Amino acid sequence: MPVAPNSSGLPKREVNRGAWTTQEDRKLAQVIEVHGPRRWKAVAAKAGLSRCGKSCRLRWLNYLRPNIKRGDISVQEEDLILRLHKLLGNRWSLIAGRLPGRTDNEIKNYWNSHLSKKIKHKQHRGGRSTHMQQDSALCTDGATMGRGCAAQREANGMTNCVNFTQDDSTGKDPMNLEWMSRFLEMDESWLDFL
DNA sequence: AATTTGCCCAACCGCAGACTC
DNA sequence: GGAGTCTGCGGTTGGGCAAAT
Numbered sequence: 001m002p003v004a005p006n007s008s009g010l011p012k013r014e015v016n017r018g019a020w021t022t023q024e025d026r027k028l029a030q031v032i033e034v035h036g037p038r039r040w041k042a043v044a045a046k047a048g049l050s051r052c053g054k055s056c057r058l059r060w061l062n063y064l065r066p067n068i069k070r071g072d073i074s075v076q077e078e079d080l081i082l083r084l085h086k087l088l089g090n091r092w093s094l095i096a097g098r099l100p101g102r103t104d105n106e107i108k109n110y111w112n113s114h115l116s117k118k119i120k121h122k123q124h125r126g127g128r129s130t131h132m133q134q135d136s137a138l139c140t141d142g143a144t145m146g147r148g149c150a151a152q153r154e155a156n157g158m159t160n161c162v163n164f165t166q167d168d169s170t171g172k173d174p175m176n177l178e179w180m181s182r183f184l185e186m187d188e189s190w191l192d193f194l
Numbered sequence: 195a196a197t198t199t200g201c202c203c204a205a206c207c208g209c210a211g212a213c214t215c
Numbered sequence: 216g217g218a219g220t221c222t223g224c225g226g227t228t229g230g231g232c233a234a235a236t
Contacts (some may be wrong), residue, residue, distance in 0.1 A: 019230085021206070041221075057222075081213065093224060108225075109203055 016050035020059055024049055028056055029064050037065075062103045069101030073110055081107060082115060 016024075024047075031047040037060055040053030049056065062068075073081075077099055084095040092104035092111075099107065 017206075039221085053221080054207090054208095054223095055205075061223095063206075090225065104224075105204075112226095113202055 015052055015055075017055075020063075024051070025059070025064060028059060030059060032064075058105075062105045067101050068103065070106070073102075077102070078115070079109075081111065085111065085115075 025080065027047040027049060028043070031043050035043060037043075037057075040057045042053075044051050044053050044056045051059075067188070081095060084098055088094050090108075092108045095099065096102050096104040133183050
């Protein structure tokens with residue numbers, strides 16, 4: 001009975017899974033240093049790792065990439081996440097793109113473990129006037145809204161006023177959190193139209 | 195001290211769009 | 216234009232750990 005290939009094309013049995021070892025990290029970092037962070041399948045092969053390309057990419061983006069900030073999300077960052085989520089929905093990569101050094105995975109985890117609970121808790125205590133509550137009114141369930149809600153807004157041309165790209169996700173973006181925070185304050189006005 | 199429960203986060207999976215031939 | 220491959224994204228899972236019992 002042949003082993004069914006996974007999405008990377010490699011037989012499941014031959015692919016290493018689970019936590020990365022420091023040795024694997026080192027090998028991956030070395031290859032990326034030489035060949036750059038692209039052609040992930042080739043990177044995995046060159047590094048001699050029994051990992052699929054996707055796994056290598058994820059490891060690089062979420063852990064090995066330079067300028068990564070880990071843990072200790074500040075109050076300012078948290079506020080920014082809340083505001084951006086209100087505008088963009090579960091578009092974690094876009095939100096992460098506005099938070100230098102933060103990854104989409106980290107923000108997604110932070111949202112799911114901290115902020116979504118905060119919002120629920122706040123909602124439970126009554127009142128629907130804060131922007132956090134508006135958020136849940138816009139997108140009833142953060143976990144299921146996903147691309148749909150944000151895509152809907154894109155279809156309505158609502159993201160035109162906020163031209164987000166991910167090119168600056170490495171932290172080179174000159175825009176700082178304070179600027180973005182102030183911008184979002186202004187931008188909230190369009191929510192009244194919803 | 196042992197077991198259970200709940201939380202956090204790294205990693206995986208499936209899908210869709212972009213790219214290449 | 217179409218098929219195959221690659222890349223990026225968001226949702227979900229499961230292992231490890233700490234707190235609670």
